[in-house]
Amino acid sequence: MSDRRTEILRAATRVITRRGVRGLRVAELAAEAGVSTSLIYYHFTDRAGILRETLEFISERADRYTAQWDPGEAADNPLTELAQVLLLELQDTVEVRENSTAWGELRASAVFDADLRVDLAKATHTWVHEIAELLGRAQPTGTAPAHAASAERLTALLEGLSVRWLSGSLPREHARRLLGGAIAAELGGRHPELQPAGITVD
Incomplete structure (x- = not known):
C-alpha cells in the first residue's frame, strides 16, 4: 500500500473516530490527510470504498498491535498468548483508542448500511x-x-468492555480483570498461569 493511500486511511480513521461514519465528508477527509479530494476519489472511487478500505485498515492495524506480545514469554503457554492478544485491545494508546472507536462507529452504521454490514x-x-x-x-x-x-x-465481551472503558463508565484495569475472568471461565475455571499476562482473576 502506498504511503499516500495509508495516510488517507489513517486520516479516515481519525475523522470517523471524531465525527462518526455519518460525519465523514470527503472534503474534511482530504483536509485531514493533506491531499486533494480528486486524489481520494482516485484511490477509493466513492464513499463506500473509503469505508470498506478503512475497515480493512483498522483490522490490519489491530492485527499488528495485538501481535506485540512477548513471544519469548508466551511461546510455551498458549493460554498466556491468548490472554495477551485479547488484552492488547485494552491498551491505553492513541492507536488502540482510535481503532476501537472507529470499529464501534462502523458497527453502528452497519445496522443501516447493507454493504457495510457484509464487510463488517x-x-x-x-x-x-x-x-x-x-x-x-x-x-x-x-x-x-x-x-x-x-x-x-469473548470478542463480543471485549467490544462491550472497550466501549465502556473508552466512554469513561468503566476503569481500564477493571475491564482487564473482567476479561481475564471471562477467559478463565471459558476455559473451565481458575488459571494461575494467566498471572504472567497481567490478569488478576477475582
Missing part, C-alpha cells in the same frame, strides 16, 4: 476465527464448535 461481518468472522484457533491451542481437548462459541462470547 467478514472482518468479525476473521477475528472470531483467529481467537478460536488460539482457544484450540490453549485447550486442545475441546471441540471446534465449542472454541468458536467461546471466541464469539
Whole structure:
C-alpha cells in the first residue's frame, strides 16, 4: 500500500473516530490527510470504498498491535498468548483508542448500511476465527464448535468492555480483570498461569 493511500486511511480513521461514519465528508477527509479530494476519489472511487478500505485498515492495524506480545514469554503457554492478544485491545494508546472507536462507529452504521454490514461481518468472522484457533491451542481437548462459541462470547465481551472503558463508565484495569475472568471461565475455571499476562482473576 502506498504511503499516500495509508495516510488517507489513517486520516479516515481519525475523522470517523471524531465525527462518526455519518460525519465523514470527503472534503474534511482530504483536509485531514493533506491531499486533494480528486486524489481520494482516485484511490477509493466513492464513499463506500473509503469505508470498506478503512475497515480493512483498522483490522490490519489491530492485527499488528495485538501481535506485540512477548513471544519469548508466551511461546510455551498458549493460554498466556491468548490472554495477551485479547488484552492488547485494552491498551491505553492513541492507536488502540482510535481503532476501537472507529470499529464501534462502523458497527453502528452497519445496522443501516447493507454493504457495510457484509464487510463488517467478514472482518468479525476473521477475528472470531483467529481467537478460536488460539482457544484450540490453549485447550486442545475441546471441540471446534465449542472454541468458536467461546471466541464469539469473548470478542463480543471485549467490544462491550472497550466501549465502556473508552466512554469513561468503566476503569481500564477493571475491564482487564473482567476479561481475564471471562477467559478463565471459558476455559473451565481458575488459571494461575494467566498471572504472567497481567490478569488478576477475582
